[in-house]
Amino acid sequence: MVEPTNYHPSSPSSISVPPLSPRQSRNRNTSSPRNNVRSPKIQSSPILLQPLPATSSLNKESIYASELELDKQTKQLNREKQLSEALKDQLYSIEREKIKIEQGTWSKNNSKFEYKDKDDKIIYSSENSKTKPFNNPPQAFELYKAIDDHNFEFIMRIRDYQFDTLLQKNGNEFPILYATRLGNQWRDVVILLVGALSRYVNHLEPEDFEKKETLRTLKALRANLKLAIDHTLINLPPGHSTNLLSSYLQVLIMSEGDSFLLKSMNEISLIIRSKINSSNSNSNSNSNSKLNSEIIKPVFQSENIIRKFCTKELRGIKEGIIDVEEYISNATLDLLILSCWNLVSNQLNIENLPTHTFARDLRTYSLFIEAYENNLTNLNKLNPKLKKILNILIDLAGDSKKSVKGRLEDVRNVLDT
Template sequence: MSFNNAPLIMSLDIASQGSLAPSGPVRRRRLVSDPCLADRLPNSRFIGREAENHAPQALRKQLAATSSAQSRDDEVPQEQEPGIGENPASQQQDIEEPTTPTSPRTSSVLKSFVKSFIAINPRKPVSMTDLQPYQIMKAVDERDVTFLMEVRDKAFPLLLQTSGGETPLVHAIRVGHRDVAIVLLGAFSRWINRLEDQDISKAQVQSQLKTLRVGLKLAINEGLAHSQPDLIASFMQTLVMSEGDAWIWAQVSLIARALSGNADEKPVQTAGAAVRKFTTKELGKASIIATVEDYIANATADLLMMGAWSIVLQSVPAADGLPTYYFARDDRVYKAFVERLDKFHAEVVRRCPRRLRWQLQVLKDELQGRSTTFRKKIEMISLRLDNEDPGVV
């Protein structure tokens, strides 16, 4: 009977050399954690554009390689059996010409290849009838500005619908996509400026204006007003149109009393203070209000014209009033004011007092033209109406 003493002899040998065998299993070295965030893949539109640009180049290279290989294969038979009375070099040129990358045949192949690629990956048209709010949110997440602009042109109300309790603008601001938020703000300003007069009083439009007002106020609070000069004006226009005409009529009555009062009254200063107080209440930040001085001047001019015309209506009841939804929308109030002043000129001259006629003429003369800003116009009107000549009264 024999025994295998090899392990015992090896252990004795190790002990004699002063090294002990490990008493337990060898511990592996711990792997260092090194997380890596994968970059977001581009959307299908970007991939399609890149494919359209690079596919023809890749196909040209492939055709060039194929044509050179075919020409090498055809060289041997052509040299062995040259045509009678023909130059082999010219015959070789005739063989290679149809397969060169710049030949008409190659161009047709390239066109057919690109068309087939586009047919395989077509750019799906946007169906606005089946579009859902979550698709708008997805476009915001993917920063698909082209899609959002198409929605703006074809189905603007979808940009105001909520999904998960948020509108697209609020969602873009919360996720930090400021570029998308700026695009949406531009779409909102465009919609406000193009809103038809007869649509403002509709219940659906009023609901959209209130929803839009919330988003615009959030954008202002997030600091987007510094990069978007029109944001404050759009917010104030939306606020006035959505709040109704109660505030406007209250200020018109106040300005009318100032215009018809004694010479110590300052109607321009009163109108400007009323607009500034309203703006301060809604915005709350002096730094933001400083960016909307042109809007304040525009609103001040409109209050002066509406106040003066309200006095005219007391003497000329047949005259048309100035719509409140024209308020602070560029020069709409001025155009309506001049139109009514010219239309009822005879009645105004016959029935209105001299001082009111002078005030109407000052407003008409100083507010005309587009070369001068509203702020400059208000300064000139203030010099005449707030510092009224006693001889005019």
């Protein structure tokens, strides 16, 4: 029996082979002809588990989805618009509050003011006095108590910081109507309240007349004034006159803003232009001429426009209230002047007369004369008929030797014939 051979570690047959490195292993695998054979590519052929819906169904779903998206976008735009308007209202309220606090009793240009009665007696003067804001909003009964007690300072604090309280109805009466009914001893209070309404209107800018808040306030203001006019007329003794009525009318017209005057100016300007054109044509028949003479009366139409602002009771009174008739005559003359110059400005491309002096004595007439003298060279280009009307207004509308009613009648006798 052959015994197993014992190998020595040093013998060649017992030498172990070292393992291959990873790089050698990769080279060996790639060199194998078996690895050069690639598996065949399987062609893709997707299969739907469920069939596609019909085209009509897809169209319905697309229309429904688009309507939902449109509705969603519309709601989003409306929500953004509402938020924007709410933000603007809030900012406007904050700005108005700042202005009220900065103005105090009056604006910087009117830091001193006085209230006078018909005898030029000073009822109240605010020189070196400033009103203080309220810690808590005043109640209506506090205002009426201030009216009873002739508490001018409290009324003026409400005017400066809580103006809407002066226009709010408490019970069955408004503050100005309540003060009017108390009698002549509260005449100074009524003058103070009218001055507060006038001050509010005078502080408005042209763009303020387009804001909802201002329009609501002006509507309430006009309602107060018309009620005060009605009450004054009903309780006015025969032959008695009061300059409060003319003050009511002044603030009433001012509360309409420039829109009223511009509209009235355009209307009277058309009438004056028609009068000029009708005088140039002599081919009309007698009947047509008579009809035109009744319609084309600029003075009559101007006075009619002014009287439309009066309440129903005041329209029915034709004579007897001197102050009211003088105010209406003054306003009528000023409307004629503004309307004539409106035609001039359109022809010569110059500025219109300002409207802030409307129905205030001879202020509009003075501005009219100043504008006329500043444009003498350009006025030669005007229609001779229009220039003649301007000269008539210059000669008759400013005659200080006559009353305002006398001046209006002189102009009427020339222009309405």
